[in-house]
Amino acid sequence: MKIEDIQLFVFCAVLGAPRNLQLTLTQDDPPMFQASWQAPRSPISPILGYRVQYGVRGTDHMETKDLDAERYRFTTTFLGL
Numbered sequence: 001m002k003i004e005d006i007q008l009f010v011f012c013a014v015l016g017a018p019r020n021l022q023l024t025l026t027q028d029d030p031p032m033f034q035a036s037w038q039a040p041r042s043p044i045s046p047i048l049g050y051r052v053q054y055g056v057r058g059t060d061h062m063e064t065k066d067l068d069a070e071r072y073r074f075t076t077t078f079l080g081l
Contacts (some may be wrong), residue, residue, distance in 0.1 A: 017040060018037035018038065018039065018040060018050070019037065019038040019039070019040060019041060020036075020037060020038045021035065021036075021037045022035070022036050022037070023035050024036070026075060032075060032076050032077070033054070033075070033076045034073060034074070034075045034076075035052060035054075035073070035074050035075075035076075036072060036073040036074075037050075037072055037073075038072060039072065046069070047069045048069055049066055049067055049068050049069050050066070050067045050068075050069070050071065051064060051065070051066050051067075052064070052065045052067060052074050053065075054076050063076070063077065
């Protein structure tokens with residue numbers, strides 16, 4: 001599996017998009033990744049949390065994790081096919 005095979009979705013409402021989104025391979029086999037970001041510069045209202053969705057491109061299976069507003073980093077679990 002290559003990094004190009006991984007899909008990461010960041011959901012943003014009117015509040016503004018996270019800044020400096022980075023995806024880093026933390027383990028080769030089984031593949032695991034860490035996503036990190038910064039809060040939007042000027043959100044319109046308080047951010048209550050983040051939703052991270054990830055999976056392998058070409059498959060229907062996606063994992064979804066809801067994170068609290070103070071968390072700016074997330075490490076995936078095993079990305080199986």
